[in-house]
Each structure stands twice: as structure tokens, then as C-alpha cells.
Amino acid sequence: MLTDRQLLILQVIIDDFIRSAQPVGSRSLSKKEEITFSSATIRNEMADLEDLGFLEKTHTSSGRVPSEKGYRYYVDHLLSPHTLKMHDIELVKSVFAEKIYELEKIVQKSAKILSELTSYTTIVLGPGVLENKLRRLQIVPLNKETAIAIIVTDTGHVENKMITIPPSVDVNEIEKMVNILNEQLIGVPLVELTDKIYREVAFLLSRHIKSYDEVIKILVQSLKLPGHEKMFFGGKTNMLQQPEFHDIDKIRTLLSMIDHEKGMFDLLEKSPAGIHVKIGRENQISAMENCSLITASYSIGEEKVGTIAILGPTRMQYSRVISLLDLFSHDLSSVLTRLYQNK
Amino acid sequence: MLTDRQLLILQVIIDDFIRSAQPVGSRSLSKKEEITFSSATIRNEMADLEDLGFLEKTHTSSGRVPSEKGYRYYVDHLLSPHTLKMHDIELVKSVFAEKIYELEKIVQKSAKILSELTSYTTIVLGPGVLENKLRRLQIVPLNKETAIAIIVTDTGHVENKMITIPPSVDVNEIEKMVNILNEQLIGVPLVELTDKIYREVAFLLSRHIKSYDEVIKILVQSLKLPGHEKMFFGGKTNMLQQPEFHDIDKIRTLLSMIDHEKGMFDLLEKSPAGIHVKIGRENQISAMENCSLITASYSIGEEKVGTIAILGPTRMQYSRVISLLDLFSHDLSSVLTRLYQNK
DNA sequence: GTTAGCACTCTTTGTTATTGAGTGCTAATT
DNA sequence: AATTAGCACTCAATAACAAAGAGTGCTAAC
Numbered sequence: 001m002l003t004d005r006q007l008l009i010l011q012v013i014i015d016d017f018i019r020s021a022q023p024v025g026s027r028s029l030s031k032k033e034e035i036t037f038s039s040a041t042i043r044n045e046m047a048d049l050e051d052l053g054f055l056e057k058t059h060t061s062s063g064r065v066p067s068e069k070g071y072r073y074y075v076d077h078l079l080s081p082h083t084l085k086m087h088d089i090e091l092v093k094s095v096f097a098e099k100i101y102e103l104e105k106i107v108q109k110s111a112k113i114l115s116e117l118t119s120y121t122t123i124v125l126g127p128g129v130l131e132n133k134l135r136r137l138q139i140v141p142l143n144k145e146t147a148i149a150i151i152v153t154d155t156g157h158v159e160n161k162m163i164t165i166p167p168s169v170d171v172n173e174i175e176k177m178v179n180i181l182n183e184q185l186i187g188v189p190l191v192e193l194t195d196k197i198y199r200e201v202a203f204l205l206s207r208h209i210k211s212y213d214e215v216i217k218i219l220v221q222s223l224k225l226p227g228h229e230k231m232f233f234g235g236k237t238n239m240l241q242q243p244e245f246h247d248i249d250k251i252r253t254l255l256s257m258i259d260h261e262k263g264m265f266d267l268l269e270k271s272p273a274g275i276h277v278k279i280g281r282e283n284q285i286s287a288m289e290n291c292s293l294i295t296a297s298y299s300i301g302e303e304k305v306g307t308i309a310i311l312g313p314t315r316m317q318y319s320r321v322i323s324l325l326d327l328f329s330h331d332l333s334s335v336l337t338r339l340y341q342n343k
Numbered sequence: 344m345l346t347d348r349q350l351l352i353l354q355v356i357i358d359d360f361i362r363s364a365q366p367v368g369s370r371s372l373s374k375k376e377e378i379t380f381s382s383a384t385i386r387n388e389m390a391d392l393e394d395l396g397f398l399e400k401t402h403t404s405s406g407r408v409p410s411e412k413g414y415r416y417y418v419d420h421l422l423s424p425h426t427l428k429m430h431d432i433e434l435v436k437s438v439f440a441e442k443i444y445e446l447e448k449i450v451q452k453s454a455k456i457l458s459e460l461t462s463y464t465t466i467v468l469g470p471g472v473l474e475n476k477l478r479r480l481q482i483v484p485l486n487k488e489t490a491i492a493i494i495v496t497d498t499g500h501v502e503n504k505m506i507t508i509p510p511s512v513d514v515n516e517i518e519k520m521v522n523i524l525n526e527q528l529i530g531v532p533l534v535e536l537t538d539k540i541y542r543e544v545a546f547l548l549s550r551h552i553k554s555y556d557e558v559i560k561i562l563v564q565s566l567k568l569p570g571h572e573k574m575f576f577g578g579k580t581n582m583l584q585q586p587e588f589h590d591i592d593k594i595r596t597l598l599s600m601i602d603h604e605k606g607m608f609d610l611l612e613k614s615p616a617g618i619h620v621k622i623g624r625e626n627q628i629s630a631m632e633n634c635s636l637i638t639a640s641y642s643i644g645e646e647k648v649g650t651i652a653i654l655g656p657t658r659m660q661y662s663r664v665i666s667l668l669d670l671f672s673h674d675l676s677s678v679l680t681r682l683y684q685n686k
Numbered sequence: 687g688t689t690a691g692c693a694c695t696c697t698t699t700g701t702t703a704t705t706g707a708g709t710g711c712t713a714a715t716t
Numbered sequence: 717a718a719t720t721a722g723c724a725c726t727c728a729a730t731a732a733c734a735a736a737g738a739g740t741g742c743t744a745a746c
Contacts, residue, residue, distance in 0.1 A: 023738095023739085025738060025739050025740085026739075026740080027738075027739075028738090028739095037688075037689085038688070038689050038690080039689085040688075040689050040690070040691090040741095041687090041688060041689070043739090043740065043741070044688090044741090046740090047740085047741075057739095057740085058697095059695085059696055059697075059739095060694095060695055060696065060739090060740075061694080061695040061696050061697085061738080061739045061740050061741095062695095062696075062697080062738085062739065062740085063738080063739060063740090102504075102505045135483060135485065136481075136483045138479075138481060138493075140478060140479045140495045142478060142497065142499050146499065148495055148499050148501060150481075150493060150495070150501060152483045152491055152493070154485065156485050156489065156491050156505050158491060158493060158501065158503040160501040161445075162445045162499050236598075236602060237595060237598045237599050237602060240591060240594065240595045240598070241595070246591055248583060248589055248591075248594075251583065251591075251594075252580060252583045252584070255579075255580045255583070255598075256580050259579060259580060366707095366708085368707065368708050368709085369708075369709080370707075370708075371707090380719075380720085381719070381720050381721080382720085382721095383710095383719075383720050383721070383722090384718090384719060384720070386708090386709065386710070387710090387719090389709090390709090390710075400708095400709085401728095402708095402726080402727055402728070403708090403709075403725095403726055403727065404707080404708045404709050404710090404725080404726040404727050404728085405707085405708065405709085405726095405727075405728080406707080406708060406709090687746105688745100688746080689744100689745085689746075690743105690744090690745075690746085691742100691743090691744085691745095692741105692742090692743090692744105693740105693741095693742090693743105694739105694740080694741085694742105695738105695739080695740075695741100696737105696738095696739085696740100697736105697737090697738085697739100698735100698736085698737085698738100699734100699735085699736080699737100700733100700734085700735085700736100701732100701733080701734080701735100702731100702732085702733085702734105703730100703731085703732080703733100704729100704730080704731080704732100705728105705729085705730080705731095706727105706728095706729090706730105707726105707727095707728090707729105708725105708726085708727085708728100709724105709725080709726075709727100710723105710724095710725085710726100711722100711723090711724090711725105712721105712722090712723090712724105713720100713721090713722085713723105714719105714720085714721075714722090715718105715719080715720070715721085716717100716718085716719070716720090
């Protein structure tokens with residue numbers, strides 16, 4: 001539906017605007033190497049592209065600026081593959097070069113490096129813990145009324161939670177229960193724990209444990225898992241450098257959105273496997289009107305366990321960020337798979 | 344050295360400027376109830392106060408603005424005690440009303456509420472974990488090479504750390520060691536652990552444990568505690584609302600300073616017990632030139648375990664913030680003392 | 687179909703004038 | 717001797733205006 005020339009013009013305009021953040025005029029376009037026709041021709045084409053909704057003007061006699069539809073088309077059809085610099089690749093690899101085994105640390109460092117490489121904001125979700133398998137359950141009494149329940153998963157993740165013990169329950173009973181549970185439940189994915197307890201272990205417990213009713217309550221209480229995975233941020237304030245956010249009000253709503261973790265979580269959680277680009281209002285959040293979000297998933301083996309996202313202005317270096325995320329999510333996945341899959 | 348009238352004028356100017364953020368002129372001052380003398384008199388006094396370094400002008404014919412020295416004097420000598428509104432007190436109490444026992448949650452919620460009450464930024468440091476006493480040490484093997492070391496303290500705090508196990512070491516040996524250690528070390532403050540191990544337990548271990556040298560290495564590795572206490576933030580973006588930070592560059596340096604936790608930590612860590620006010624450059628950090636930091640300590644029993652701080656513009660509501668912090672640190676201390684001291 | 691040419695639009699920048707809140711100083715008043 | 721009224725002066729902020737420049741759309745020529 002678009003002619004080759006229109007595509008070329010659209011692409012060059014968007015490339016130029018991404019670089020300069022300034023509306024692009026016909027005259028400056030006509031000077032580019034790729035462009036062999038006159039500014040008048042470009043003007044005509046630009047008018048057509050505007051009618052079609054790919055470009056916009058900031059005022060009647062201004063140069064053109066890509067619309068959301070324009071970016072969408074650009075991302076879907078015009079993206080020229082970006083070759084990463086050696087330096088970039090090395091930095092990415094450096095995250096995985098050190099012998100860090102703690103998953104959270106890897107993830108946190110990832111967020112930091114990615115935000116430095118892009119000068120946008122990085123958000124990493126997960127790795128999810130619900131699919132992890134139980135390695136050890138421990139209940140450590142602190143005093144008469146309280147105890148700490150600790151869950152260790154096969155990925156080395158530790159969850160802990162303070163619980164209250166009703167006075168009727170004997171500490172020894174709890175210890176007994178914990179022993180039984182460890183025997184029965186090791187290797188069971190955390191999501192299935194409660195279910196499995198009711199189906200298979202409850203019977204066993206009822207035979208060996210005195211105040212069964214009370215104890216089972218504590219158990220369920222301590223297995224109640226964190227509602228959602230952890231999020232890690234990098235470069236939260238990077239958006240302040242972007243010229244489109246030189247307005248205090250915009251930056252305030254954006255930053256407080258970023259800090260309001262729940263909303264961010266909802267946004268990332270539903271992102272599917274693979275790399276995806278959401279442009280401006282496609283994100284359904286008014287604070288993100290001028291932002292794009294690129295998400296990539298990472299996995300252990302075949303199973304998706306988390307999401308990496310880069311938040312930038314709609315005027316984002318899509319090509320570069322996609323290449324980086326692609327490299328990164330693959331490397332992260334393979335490291336995690338190597339570390340945590342075969343046990 | 345200052346006359347009563349000068350003190351009055353200084354106080355009224357600072358109060359007014361804190362409220363309005365606008366330079367205060369002689370005419371508007373003369374209209375205040377407290378002021379019974381003419382604008383000309385005020386002008387003369389203001390000139391004197393400026394000569395003494397308590398006031399400044401933004402330009403030759405502008406009204407006066409407090410200098411850092413002015414704020415200092417105001418905080419030290421002129422602060423009128425602020426009576427908190429019922430509503431404020433209720434909000435503070437609400438943090439402690441719920442039956443939350445997890446220390447970190449209490450602290451986190453505190454940061455949030457305080458930032459909402461003040462519309463400044465809240466930073467909470469601690470509670471320190473080094474003085475806590477060991478309740479349980481646990482090492483959970485994940486696979487041949489790695490294991491998770493878990494430390495539970497008497498305050499219910501859980502630290503965990505991934506460690507690598509050299510191939511020469513038998514998992515059973517580790518288990519044996521952990522049992523010995525739990526017998527010997529429960530109740531010992533975390534800071535003293537390593538010391539105590541070398542002094543008293545090493546001998547015991549060397550008798551019972553085969554590959555003693557290797558095992559002790561793992562042990563020390565797993566007891567290496569986090570270099571410093573955790574920090575919690577509230578209202579990180581609140582400073583964006585302050586008119587003195589309507590400048591993008593200022594806000595950027597400030598926010599990135601806040602996000603750079605190390606620097607913040609250094610700032611808070613050395614703050615002594617009680618409530619203290621650091622004004623502007625007294626903080627020794629250029630990004631905080633226009634900021635004041637009010638710190639308060641909180642404690643378990645008699646022992647200081649952490650710091651609450653409020654970061655605001657130098658044009659801060661000192662009186663109100665001090666009252667809030669005072670109330671807060673006392674309440675927090677008494678709750679913590681009740682929960683964690685008597686065991 | 688393309689492009690040169692031109693009138694027109696709108697932002698940006700700079701200049702100038704005006705206003706108003708404020709000061710400092712002097713002289714009059716208490 | 718301290719206070720205050722009065723006045724000349726300063727400076728930021730605002731508005732009004734002009735000029736420049738980058739851009740457009742349209743028409744007519746190529």
C-alpha cells in the first residue's frame with residue numbers, strides 16, 4: 001500500500017527524529033545521501049504520509065514527527081538490524097563472566113548494565129519462584145508466640161516469613177511436622193504445595209501430630225507465598241536526560257508511576273515470551289503516553305521464568321535496544337539454564 | 344548579640360519563606376500582626392541581619408531570603424514547638440497498630456507514611472543486624488557444588504547466602520559442623536561469631552570434622568555478613584514537587600544521589616543518637632546544597648539500632664518534621680523494644 | 687511525474703518599554 | 717536617639733513588537 005519511496009522517506013524521517021529529537025523538514029531530508037529527489041517531492045510525499053496517519057506536525061508550518069502509527073509501522077516493517085559494537089557485547093558478557101551464583105544478584109546487575117548501555121530505564125521481573133521446587137522447609141521458633149518459616153527452593157531462592165503460633169501448639173509438634181513435611185515435599189513445585197499437602201500429607205500429619213487443626217493452619221500460613229515476583233530496576237532517573245521529559249510534570253507522573261511497583265508489575269507480568277514492543281498509548285497507561293516499552297522474556301530450559309523490559313521515550317532506539325535485549329535474554333537464559341536446570 | 348527585634352524579624356522572615364518560597368520584603372512583613380514597626384525600620388534591621396550573615400538577597404533590590412547561617416540560628420534558637428494535628432498522630436500510630444511483626448515491613452511502612460506526612464523524602468537505615476544474636480545457622484545443599492547458608496537472628500531477621508563447596512568436602516561433614524555450631528553459638532551476637540569460632544569452637548571442630556581446613560573456609564564464607572544495613576526509602580520523587588527543584592539538572596543530580604545508595608548510607612551511618620539537623624552544605628555533598636537532612640535514631644532497649652532521616656529542601660518545615668520524627672522514633676523504639684528485647 | 691518558485695505560517699530570538707515589588711538613604715518626626 | 721515617611725533607584729518579570737528562519741502548500745513550468 002505504501003510505495004517504496006514513501007517507505008524510504010518514513011524510515012529516514014524516523015531515524016533522523018530518533019537521533020535528533022527535532023521535527024524533520026523536507027529540505028534537511030533532501031540533503032541526505034539516500035534521498036535522490038527534491039524537497040518538493042518530499043513535501044508531497046510527507047503530506048500523503050500524514051494523511052495516512054504515519055506522520056504528524058507540531059504546528060502548521062513545522063517539520064514532521066512520527067506518530068504512534070508511524071513508529072508501529074517502523075518497528076514492524078522498517079527496522080534495519082543493528083550491529084552491536086564490540087564494546088557493548090563485552091559489557092553484556094561481563095555480567096555473566098563473574099562467578100556470581102546468586103540469581104538475584106545476576107538479575108540486579110543485569111538491570112544496571114542494561115540501563116547504562118541504553119540510557120533508558122530497565123525493569124526486570126522475576127525470576128518467578130512459584131515453579132521452583134521445594135528444597136527445604138524450616139520453622140525456627142523465636143519465642144513463645146512467634147517463629148520464622150523458611151523455604152529454600154532448588155534455585156537457591158530463600159523465602160522467609162514470620163508467623164505467630166497459638167499458645168495451644170507445642171513447639172515440638174511443629175518440629176515433628178516440619179520433619180514429616182521435608183520428607184514428603186522435597187521436589188514439589190511451590191505452587192502445588194498447598195494442594196499436595198491437603199491431598200497427600202494431611203492424612204499423615206493427622207496421625208502423628210497432636211493439635212492437628214491448629215498446626216495445619218500455621219502450615220498454610222507459612223506457605224502463603226509472596227503475591228508476585230520481585231522487580232529490579234536500573235537507571236530509574238535516566239528518563240530525566242531525555243529531552244521529551246524536560247517538563248517537570250511529565251517526569252513526575254512518569255517517575256511516580258515507575259515507583260508505584262504494582263502498576264509496573266501488571267504491565268510486565270502479562271508480557272508473553274519473546275521480544276515485544278509496546279508503543280505509547282498501546283501501554284494503556286496515561287503516564288506512559290510518550291513512552292515505549294520493549295519486553296523480552298528469559299527462561300530456564302524451556303520454561304519462561306521472567307521478563308526484562310526497557311522503558312524509553314517513544315523516540316527510542318528500537319533497533320539497538322531490541323538487539324541488546326535479544327543478546328541479553330539469550331545469555332541470561334543459557335546461564336540460568338546451566339546453573340539451575342540440571343541437578 | 345541579636346536584639347529581640349532582630350530575632351523576631353529573623354523568625355518571621357524564615358517562617359514566611361518556608362511557607363511561601365518567595366523572598367520576603369519589608370512591606371509585606373510590616374503588615375503581619377506580630378510586627379508593630381514600620382517597613383523602614385524593618386529595612387534597617389534586615390540590612391543589619393544581612394551584614395551579620397543571617398539573610399541574603401537574590402538580587403540588589405529583592406526581598407530577603409534566609410542564608411544557611413540563618414537557618415542554623417533558626418533551628419538552634421528560634422524554633423517554635425509544633426503541635427501535631429490529631430490526624431498526623433493517628434497516621435503515625437497506624438503504622439504500629441497493625442499486628443505486623445516483621446521488622447522490615449514495619450520499617451518500610453514507616454518510610455512510606457513519613458514521606459506522605461511531610462511530602463519530603465524519607466530514608467530509613469537499619470535496623471542493624473550485627474548486634475542481633477544468632478538463633479539458628481543452617482546450610483542447605485543445593486547440588487554437588489553449591490549450598491545456601493541461612494542465618495536466623497533473635498529479631499527474626501533472615502540472612503542467606505549462596506556458597507560454593509569444594510569437591511573435597513563431604514556434605515555430611517557440613518551437616519555435622521552445622522549441628523556443632525548451633526549447639527555452641529546460639530545467642531552469640533553476629534559480630535562476635537567469627538571471633539568466637541576461632542577462639543572456642545575451632546578446637547571442637549578440629550576434633551570432630553574430617554576436612555577441617557576446607558570446612559572452616561566455607562564457614563567463614565557463609566558468615567561473612569552484609570557490609571551494611573539495609574536502607575528503605577519513601578517518597579523518592581517528592582522533591583520534584585518542591586519549587587526549588589523545578590530545574591531538571593538539580594533534580595537529576597539529587598535523585599541520582601538518592602539512588603546511589605552508598606553515598607546515602609555514609610551520610611546516615613555516622614549520625615549519632617537523638618535528633619539532628621544538617622543544613623545545606625553542612626552535609627558536605629554538593630548535590631545536597633539546597634537540602635537539609637534531619638536524622639533521628641531509634642533503638643531496642645538502650646541500644647541504637649537504626650536511623651530515620653527526612654531529606655527536604657533547606658526551606659523545610661523544620662519544626663513539624665522534628666516533631667514528627669520525635670514522635671515516630673519514640674514509638675518505633677518502644678514497639679521494637681517490646682517485640683524484641685524480652686525473650 | 688517531478689521540481690522550481692513563491693506566498694504564507696509559525697516558532698524562535700532579540701529588542702524595547704512598562705510595571706511593580708523591593709531597596710537604601712536622607713530628612714523629618716517623635 | 718530611635719523611628720519613620722518619602723523618594724530615587726534597581727532589577728525581575730511581563731508584554732508588545734520586529735526580524736529571522738525553517739518549514740509548508742500550491743501553482744506552474746519542466
